[in-house]
Amino acid sequence: MNRLKNKNILIPILLLVFVLIIAFFSFKNSRPHSEIMYKDFIEEVQKGNVTDVYITNREAMEFKLKDGSILTTENPRSLNLKETLLLNGVKVHERSASSKAETIILIIIASSLVSALIYLTTKNSKSKGGAFKLSSIEVDAVTDTGITFENIAGNEEAKESIKELVDFIKTPEKYAKFKARMPRGVILYGPPGTGKTLMAKALATEANVPFFAVNGSDFVQIYVGVGAGRIRDLFKKAKEKGKAVIFIDEIDAIGKKRSMRADSGSDERDQTLNALLSEMSGFKSSDGIVVIAATNRLDILDEALLRPGRFDRHIEVNLPDVKDRQRILELYLKDKPLADDVDISKIAKSTVYFSGAKLENLVNEASILAAKENSEYITMKHLDKALSIVIAGAEKKNKDVFSETDRKITAYHEAGHALVAKLTNSSSIRKITIIPSTKGAGGYTLTVPKDANYQTKKMLLDTIKVYLAGRAAEEVIFGKDNITTGASNDIQRVTEIIISMIKDYGMFETSGLLSYSVIQENSYIDMKHIVDTANSIVKTLYEEVMDLINNNLDKLHRLANELLEKETIYEEEIDSILS
Ligand SMILES: Nc1ncnc2c1ncn2[C@@H]1O[C@H](COP(=O)(O)OP(=O)(O)OP(=O)(O)O)[C@@H](O)[C@H]1O
Numbered sequence: 414m415n416r417l418k419n420k421n422i423l424i425p426i427l428l429l430v431f432v433l434i435i436a437f438f439s440f441k442n443s444r445p446h447s448e449i450m451y452k453d454f455i456e457e458v459q460k461g462n463v464t465d466v467y468i469t470n471r472e473a474m475e476f477k478l479k480d481g482s483i484l485t486t487e488n489p490r491s492l493n494l495k496e497t498l499l500l501n502g503v504k505v506h507e508r509s510a511s512s513k514a515e516t517i518i519l520i521i522i523a524s525s526l527v528s529a530l531i532y533l534t535t536k537n538s539k540s541k542g543g544a545f546k547l548s549s550i551e552v553d554a555v556t557d558t559g560i561t562f563e564n565i566a567g568n569e570e571a572k573e574s575i576k577e578l579v580d581f582i583k584t585p586e587k588y589a590k591f592k593a594r595m596p597r598g599v600i601l602y603g604p605p606g607t608g609k610t611l612m613a614k615a616l617a618t619e620a621n622v623p624f625f626a627v628n629g630s631d632f633v634q635i636y637v638g639v640g641a642g643r644i645r646d647l648f649k650k651a652k653e654k655g656k657a658v659i660f661i662d663e664i665d666a667i668g669k670k671r672s673m674r675a676d677s678g679s680d681e682r683d684q685t686l687n688a689l690l691s692e693m694s695g696f697k698s699s700d701g702i703v704v705i706a707a708t709n710r711l712d713i714l715d716e717a718l719l720r721p722g723r724f725d726r727h728i729e730v731n732l733p734d735v736k737d738r739q740r741i742l743e744l745y746l747k748d749k750p751l752a753d754d755v756d757i758s759k760i761a762k763s764t765v766y767f768s769g770a771k772l773e774n775l776v777n778e779a780s781i782l783a784a785k786e787n788s789e790y791i792t793m794k795h796l797d798k799a800l801s802i803v804i805a806g807a808e809k810k811n812k813d814v815f816s817e818t819d820r821k822i823t824a825y826h827e828a829g830h831a832l833v834a835k836l837t838n839s840s841s842i843r844k845i846t847i848i849p850s851t852k853g854a855g856g857y858t859l860t861v862p863k864d865a866n867y868q869t870k871k872m873l874l875d876t877i878k879v880y881l882a883g884r885a886a887e888e889v890i891f892g893k894d895n896i897t898t899g900a901s902n903d904i905q906r907v908t909e910i911i912i913s914m915i916k917d918y919g920m921f922e923t924s925g926l927l928s929y930s931v932i933q934e935n936s937y938i939d940m941k942h943i944v945d946t947a948n949s950i951v952k953t954l955y956e957e958v959m960d961l962i963n964n965n966l967d968k969l970h971r972l973a974n975e976l977l978e979k980e981t982i983y984e985e986e987i988d989s990i991l992s
Pocket residue numbers: 564565566567568604605606607608609610611612662707708709741744768769770771773
């Protein structure tokens with residue numbers, strides 16, 4: 414008894430001491446230094462006024478001037494900043510956010526604190542609302558992110574979808590009057606650095622509401638219930654503000670499909686996900702709260718998240734095509750001194766598969782190069798050199814490197830789909846692109862089947878032909894031995910359609926008017942017959958497609974070349990090429 418009592422007193426005291434020490438350290442670390450613009454910083458570097466730079470992975474970095482004063486500036490987190498500095502005779506200190514000794518002490522303190530807290534919370538777990546709340550989350554509303562739709566170039570389709578929400582947040586009553594069900598949750602999906610965060614920020618700015626930003630991984634905790642508590646906390650804070658935009662980056666951290674998780678039985682994740690779902694159904698459409706989640710992949714998310722009333726609006730944010738890349742480059746070069754020789758469209762053409770973030774980085778590198786040379790303008794030479802730097806950085810990571818051959822294959826493959834779709838007049842094509850999307854590795858052709866209640870046999874056969882046409886175009890142009898894996902999804906769809914036509918729709922004389930699915934349920938049947946039939950039909954169709962393409966080669970070339978040039982082409986352009 415005596416021992417326990419002692420502990421009870423000891424822990425709060427220890428805790429107090431720890432808190433004081435931590436407070437001391439954080440005060441010490443957060444002592445504010447005055448901040449200057451990055452471009453002024455570079456100027457100082459060039460003038461030789463900067464002696465030391467402390468690079469961390471934080472947003473701001475500190476540097477020391479000749480006179481010993483310490484200032485901070487934006488950390489560009491750029492790959493070659495260190496080299497630039499070294500070349501200018503600056504001492505570069507790389508350190509994690511704080512110095513080693515401080516870090517170690519902090520870790521020791523933090524772990525003792527955590528153990529103490531666990532001890533206390535487990536002790537208090539029965540009595541709700543103990544003095545210590547592990548569950549609160551550090552998130553503050555930002556009232557003005559400073560980002561508007563003006564700051565986002567390209568991606569017009571995604572921008573339009575987001576803009577629709579502005580009015581809804583501003584005047585939810587208007588929609589409530591008609592009992593219109595407006596989205597509570599929107600998922601933005603697409604490759605990294607394509608402006609998903611920017612879109613969410615712009616929405617908050619335009620709707621003039623506070624912006625809450627969290628990361629999915631903030632909610633993944635070792636202790637059961639903590640993640641869920643943090644979710645409730647976040648929504649509570651948002652509701653206190655009235656209207657709000659809540660942005661959850663990397664939603665996959667909490668919302669991944671069960672089957673795809675390493676810890677498939679984790680209660681913690683389920684609780685967190687359930688808390689999110691119930692909070693989302695907890696506010697009314699008229700509250701004017703919109704939750705925007707971002708992910709690089711939509712297909713790995715749990716279906717529970719995507720159901721109506723939850724994240725039921727899905728907006729794709731893609732890598733920019735050549736026109737959009739030009740717009741993004743123009744945006745970032747707008748306020749900089751540019752030499753006359755700078756040809757933005759040329760840079761746009763040579764930055765295939767670059768994300769907006771990478772383009773921004775490219776412009777920044779060029780600015781640094783220009784500044785380093787004390788040049789009056791950014792010239793084409795600076796941009797070319799910056800391009801090699803950024804590409805070299807990407808090659809190191811062994812990603813995003815594009816080859817001309819790949820582009821050409823993709824262009825002909827997609828042109829094949831489009832050509833046959835038009836020639837068979839089976840579906841209309843919204844657009845074709847050779848920019849990879851989250852839907853597939855290569856490009857894609859967005860076809861829309863003609864409206865009809867029933868699919869006729871001819872329609873289905875034509876659809877198969879359109880799917881086969883990608884592969885057929887590859888074969889016609891590059892030869893039998895150079896066909897690629899790019900057709901694997903197409904072949905899957907072809908197989909599904911043809912098998913249903915034989916097994917379920919009774920559309921071929923050789924297989925008759927029987928449902929093989931029903932037969933299969935009741936007895937053993939020989940699948941070989943079905944497969945043989947399917948095979949011979951598809952073979953005939955493929956030959957027809959090859960003929961179709963060979964007879965329209967000029968059109969195929971024209972489509973492919975237009976694609977190589979513009980990367981994305983829309984229906985009207987396709988029609989005018991083919992007419
Ligand atoms: N369309 C764009 N227009 C202007 N700038 C862009 C665009 N896309 C990306 N950027 C630049 O890239 C930076 C990163 O973009 P953002 O954080 O919005 O990407 P994201 O899609 O949220 O990426 P992630 O998936 O890595 O979180 C932006 O701060 C901006 O400088």
